[in-house]
Amino acid sequence: MSERKRVCIIGAGPCGMAALCHFSQAASDVRPEVVCYEKQATWGGLWNFTWLTGTDEFGEPCHGGQYKHLWSNGPKECLEFPDYTFNDHFQCPIPSFPPRDALRDYLEGRWTNGDEDLRKYIKFTTVVRSVVYNDASQNFTVVSTDLQAGVSSTEVFSHVIVAVGIFNVPNKPYFDGIEKFEGRIMHSHDFRDAKEFKGQRLLVVGASYSAEDLALQCLKFGAKSVICTWRTKPMSFKWPIGIEERPLLQQLDNNMAYFKDGSSAEVDVIILCTGYRYAFPFLEDRLRLQSRLTMYPDNMYKATLWLGGGGGRLFYLGVEDQYFTFTMFETEALWCCRYIMGTISGEPKSEAEMRADADKWVSRRNGLKSPNDDIDFQADFIADMSSAVGYNPEEQKVADMLHKWKRDKVVDIVSYRAQSFRSVFSGIEAPLLKHRWWKVFDDSKDAFLKNTE
Numbered sequence: 001m002s003e004r005k006r007v008c009i010i011g012a013g014p015c016g017m018a019a020l021c022h023f024s025q026a027a028s029d030v031r032p033e034v035v036c037y038e039k040q041a042t043w044g045g046l047w048n049f050t051w052l053t054g055t056d057e058f059g060e061p062c063h064g065g066q067y068k069h070l071w072s073n074g075p076k077e078c079l080e081f082p083d084y085t086f087n088d089h090f091q092c093p094i095p096s097f098p099p100r101d102a103l104r105d106y107l108e109g110r111w112t113n114g115d116e117d118l119r120k121y122i123k124f125t126t127v128v129r130s131v132v133y134n135d136a137s138q139n140f141t142v143v144s145t146d147l148q149a150g151v152s153s154t155e156v157f158s159h160v161i162v163a164v165g166i167f168n169v170p171n172k173p174y175f176d177g178i179e180k181f182e183g184r185i186m187h188s189h190d191f192r193d194a195k196e197f198k199g200q201r202l203l204v205v206g207a208s209y210s211a212e213d214l215a216l217q218c219l220k221f222g223a224k225s226v227i228c229t230w231r232t233k234p235m236s237f238k239w240p241i242g243i244e245e246r247p248l249l250q251q252l253d254n255n256m257a258y259f260k261d262g263s264s265a266e267v268d269v270i271i272l273c274t275g276y277r278y279a280f281p282f283l284e285d286r287l288r289l290q291s292r293l294t295m296y297p298d299n300m301y302k303a304t305l306w307l308g309g310g311g312g313r314l315f316y317l318g319v320e321d322q323y324f325t326f327t328m329f330e331t332e333a334l335w336c337c338r339y340i341m342g343t344i345s346g347e348p349k350s351e352a353e354m355r356a357d358a359d360k361w362v363s364r365r366n367g368l369k370s371p372n373d374d375i376d377f378q379a380d381f382i383a384d385m386s387s388a389v390g391y392n393p394e395e396q397k398v399a400d401m402l403h404k405w406k407r408d409k410v411v412d413i414v415s416y417r418a419q420s421f422r423s424v425f426s427g428i429e430a431p432l433l434k435h436r437w438w439k440v441f442d443d444s445k446d447a448f449l450k451n452t453e
């Protein structure tokens with residue numbers, strides 16, 4: 001008699017929901033029993049806005065780091081689902097860079113578009129405390145706590161999919177003298193509203209997406225000045241007056257910041273845009289992915305199946321650095337669900353074959369030299385995975401758009417969101433914004449839908 005599969009999904013954000021969607025669409029003779037645990041009271045993961053920072057109402061670490069007036073920093077055409085386009089959802093063409101509210105709405109539309117109510121598979125406000133692999137019985141013991149009831153329970157699963165994201169535990173580096181700084185110090189994860197910094201002189205540490213967007217947001221909402229300080233490489237955009245870049249902060253003396261080039265400046269606020277730490281505290285040591293942000297983590301087959309332990313039954317979704325986001329999560333989730341259900345031809349492979357395949361990707365990863373290389377790498381990774389499951393997210397066409405988006409940002413970092421892209425699935429060219437991002441102070445979905453030429 002074949003084993004009855006029972007799958008635990010941890011997290012109901014874009015990755016976990018993609019897995020739930022695919023399981024729910026599978027034929028009943030291969031579909032496993034599925035339970036999804038979600039710490040928050042609703043689905044959406046990182047896409048849920050919360051006013052809370054630090055810990056939530058139950059004393060658990062706050063998951064989300066979304067802020068008011070956050071607009072997508074990449075074209076929506078690069079994260080569009082082939083089988084549920086933006087036009088399917090909004091029933092009209094919309095511009096290419098939607099605010100968070102509109103993107104969350106789109107995601108929710110996708111999750112409620114099927115025949116089943118996926119909520120029935122999710123245990124909301126339930127946090128997973130521990131996952132242990134039992135070698136003898138080849139299954140996992142999962143302990144979770146219902147936060148509302150304060151009651152813990154233990155269940156056994158044949159497979160576990162970890163989908164808790166990688167942008168929720170802030171990385172907070174130390175700088176000499178920081179404890180004596182007299183202004184506010186915060187991490188970008190706790191940033192909620194740029195208005196707070198009106199009239200202030202900001203020091204932004206970091207040179208990646210958070211640094212770029214928060215520097216612009218704060219200036220847009222009236223910050224007096226912003227200095228971004230970089231460690232490895234400056235962002236080097238043509239910044240508007242008010243934003244500048246300097247080499248790495250070396251030391252603070254009260255409110256004076258000293259930089260590697262010998263310069264100094266007085267600042268009122270420090271925002272650490274220094275990224276995130278991989279954190280899966282509920283997994284036993286041998287199951288835990290310990291990585292820095294990379295285009296393909298070590299020790300994983302197809303960047304999803306964990307090779308370090310767990311008998312080939314533990315999966316991670318969305319744990320690599322991301323250009324493609326939703327469609328990559330979708331590809332990984334589809335592959336993962338079908339792998340578990342045993343419906344991918346040529347799988348499973350031997351451990352030696354999986355390691356050889358993983359080594360090939362890691363070795364290519366080690367030679368990546370630029371963001372454009374990263375985009376092509378990720379497109380090829382998606383092509384490899386999606387072809388195995390008959391999915392077609394048109395990754396090469398999307399890669400071309402991502403290259404253009406990168407160039408647009410170099411041309412003008414303030415107005416790259418005014419560009420329009422064409423959907424590779426619906427063929428629809430996005431309308432232009434009537435008022436550009438820099439001039440818009442209402443980030444609601446309704447205001448956005450009205451803001452078109």
Ligand code: NA7
Pocket residue numbers: 167171173174188205206207208209210211230231232233248273274275276293322
């Ligand atoms: P990222 O993309 O991980 O970037 C982190 C940045 O922080 C990066 O520029 C790092 O510099 C910098 N960093 C990290 N540690 C330090 C120290 N110790 N000193 C100085 N600078 C440091 O995080 P983001 O929050 O920008 O973006 C994460 C995701 O959130 C992203 O995908 C967006 O879509 C949203 P480095 O280059 O390593 O020298």
